[in-house]
Amino acid sequence: MQPYIKHTSIAALMDRSNVDTDQIIPKNFMKKVERTGFGINLFHNWRFLADNITPNPAFELNKPAFQGAKILVAGENFGCGSSREHAPWAIADYGFNTIISTSFADIFHSNCFKNSILPIVVTAEQLASLMAEIAANEGVEFTIDLPEQKVTTPGGIVINFDVDAFRKESLIDGLDDIAWTLKHVDKITAYEEANKKKLPWLWPNA
Amino acid sequence: MTKTMYEKIWDANLVHEPESGSPLLFVDRHLMHEVTSPQAFEGLRLENRKVRNVHSILGTIDHCVPTKDRHNIVDAIAKKQVETMTSNCDENDINLFGMDSDQNGVIHIIVPEHGFVHPGMVVCCGDSHTATHGAFGALAFGIGTSEVEHIMATQTLQQKKAKTMLVKVEGKLPEYSTAKDIALAIIGVTGTAGGTGFVMEFAGSAITDLSMEARMTLCNMAIEAGARAGLVAPDQVTYDYLEGREFSPKGDHWAQAITYWESMKSDEGAVFDETITLRAEDIAPQVSWGTSPEQVISVTGTVPAPSDFTNEVKAQACTNALKYMDIKAGQKITDIHIDIVFVGSCTNGRIEDFRATADIIKGKKVAEGVQAIAVPGSFPVKVQAEKEGLDKIFLDAGWEWRDPGCSMCLAMNGDELKDGQRSASTSNRNFEGRQGKGGRTHLVSPAMAGAASIAGHFVDIRDWK
Ligand code: SF4
Secondary structure (H helix, E strand, O other): OOOOOEEEEEEEEEOOOOOEHHHHOOHHHOOOOOOOOOHHHOOHHHHEOOOOOOEOOOOHHHOHHHOOOOEEEEOOOEOEOOOOOHHHHHHHHHOOOEEEEOOEOHHHHHHHHOOOOEEEEOOHHHHHHHHHHHHHOOOOEEEEEOOOOEEEOOOOOEEEOOOOHHHHHHHHHOOOHHHHHHOOHHHHHHHHHHHHHHOHHHOOOO | OOOOHHHHHHHHHEEEOOOOOOOEEEOOEEEEOOOOOHHHHHHHHHHOOOOOOHHHEEEEOOOOOOOOOOOOOOOHHHHHHHHHHHHHHHHHOOEEEOOOOOOOEOHHHHHHHOOOOOOOOEEEEOOHHHHHHHHHOOEEEEOOHHHHHHHHHHOEEEOOOOEEEEEEEEOOOOOOOOHHHHHHHHHHHHOOOOOOOEEEEEEOHHHHOOOHHHHHHHHHHHHHHOOOEEEEOOOHHHHHHHOOOOOOOOOHHHHHHHHHHHHOOOOOOOOOOEEEEEEHHHOOOEEEOOOOOOOEEEOOOEOOOHHHOOOHHHHHHHHHHHHHHOOOOOOEHHHOEOOEEEEOHHHHOOHHHHHHHHHHHOOOOOOOOOEEEEOOOEHHHHHHHHHOOHHHHHHHOOOEEOOOOOHHHOOOOOOOOOOOOEEEEOOOOOOOOOOOOOOEEEEOOHHHHHHHHHHOEOOOOOOOO
C-alpha cells in the first residue's frame, strides 16, 4: 500500500449529505474482477449527461478548479449503503486520498483505510467553515498532516482530528493488514483448537 | 457483571487483543457471492496464501443472474464474474450453490435455509445485508473485499468494538403491519445514520412474536439505519427453525448447542449505550417517499415539505428527493401511481412474503399499464411456493413468476426500471438509480406491493379489501 503522510492539495467541495456507495460507483460498473480502473466511472450518474460520455457541467467535481483535487469535502453520512469496496477503489483511482465529513458509514469508513484513503471526521461547525472557504476560493489547497493529525488551510483554519492509532500507523507505514494479523497466527491456531472442543458441531470431523 | 448479547459474542470470539494494534475477532462463518469476492481470491493468489478454513465458507451466485432464461447471461462482463466465482470455488474446494444447483438463490436466503448460521456466531460477507443473520442471534455484518481476503487468509478480522443500542418494540402489531413496517418505522425514527457505530438488539413482545422469516426482514434492514448489525435473541422460534437443517447440530450436539445458545442472550439488566422504544400499535403500513430509507411515512400520510424539517441538511435532502422522485409536498401517499411492482430480494423474498402478496392479489387483476414481477429468493422458496399453488395465483393475476436472484433489488442482472419509471418494491434501498438510472423506488411490504399492483397506486390495505 501507498504510505500516507502529509500533503497539500486542492480540496473539492461536494455539498451533499448521505452520498451512498451506489452513487459513488453505480452497480453497472462493478462487474469487474480486478481492483483497478474504477475511477473513470466514479459518480457516473451525476458526472455524465444522458449520453454517458459528455461531462455534466452542473456536477461539482467537473468544475475546472477542482481538477486534480486529492481532498474531498462532503456532507454527513458519506459512503452509506452497499458495502462495495469498489467505492473506495473508484475514489482512490480517481485521485482522492482524503475525505472530510461529519460522519461516515461504518463499512465504508473501514474500507477507506484498506485503500490508503484517510477519512477525517470533523464537527458540523468545522465542516461548514471548510466548505465556506472552498466556496469562496475554489481551487484552494488544504494541508493534511497525518502524523500531527491536523488539517490547515490558507484561510487560517486549523483542525485537530482523531484517528485510531493502529489505523494511523498502518496508513503511515503502508502496512499489509494480513501480514500483520499472521504475526499472531499461533493465537489463531490456539483459538481454533479450543473452539473445536467447545463447539465441535461447527467443525468437520471434530 | 451483566453483559449484552453483543458483548458476549465479542468476548467468545476474541482471539487476541494485542497491546498495540487491533483486536482480532474470530469469524465462524463466511458467506460469498460473485460480485465482491473475485479481487479477494486474486489477492490470495498474488501473495501465495491459502484459504484457512474452507468449511466455514458457503457461496452462491445471485447478483448477476437473469431471472428469465437464467443460463443465458448476455452481459459479457457479468458472465465473466459468474465464471470467475465458479472457478475460484472449484480451485479452493469451497461449497458453492452455483448456477446448476437446485439450492441456488440469494445468499441471505439460502444460508438460513441450510442452517449454516447459529446463535452466538460471528458471520461475515462482502455484502451489507449480512445483517439479516442477526435474526438468529448471530453477530452478522458486511465487510469490504479486502476483509473478505483477510478472513480467507486468517479466519479473523481486525475489529473495533461497537456501541450497543436496544430497540424495544412492545405491544401487538396491527393486522397488515409487518416486520418491514417495523424496520421502516425504526429508520424513520433513527435516520439512516442514527445507528452508525452501534449494534442494535431488537427486543420486546412485538419482536418475539415475529416468525423467523420476519425477524430476518427486520435485521436485514438494520444496516439501513446505519447499524453495523442487528440482533434478535434466540428462542424456541429460532430452535424450531434450525432443527434438522443440513448444518444444524445433530444428535447429542443439539442439546449442547441449545445450552450454549441460551447462555449467549443478553443478561437481565444488561446496560446498553442507548435505548429507543416504539409501540407496535402505532406502526401502520409504511411507504418510502424519497431517496433514502429514512424518507418514509405511513400510508395514511402525505409527502412532507422541506419546511417540515428543522434540520437544514434534512430539508435540503427533502428538496433533492422531491425533485428526483417527481412528487409534490402535500401529495397523498395513496395518490402516487406506479409502473412496476417487484416482490423479492433478501429483505422480502421468503415464502411468507409470497404468501402475503398472494393473499392480497388472489382473484384480482394487475392494473392496466402496470408490470408486476415476483422473484423468489431461492429455488427452495420457488419450489415451496409452487407446491402451495402460489405461482398460479400470481400468474392468474397477471404477474410474472420468475427464477431466483437479486434481480431488481439492485438491477445488475438486466431487470431494471427505465428512466422515470416508478416502482413499488419490497427491497431495501430507494437510493437514486438503485433500480436503474433515473428509476424511482418506493419501499413497501409484500402485502402493500400486492395491493399497489392491483390498484396501480398505493392503497391502505387495512381498509382496502
Ligand atoms: S437481494 Fe439485494 S440486498 Fe440482498 S444480497 Fe441481493 S442485491 Fe444485496
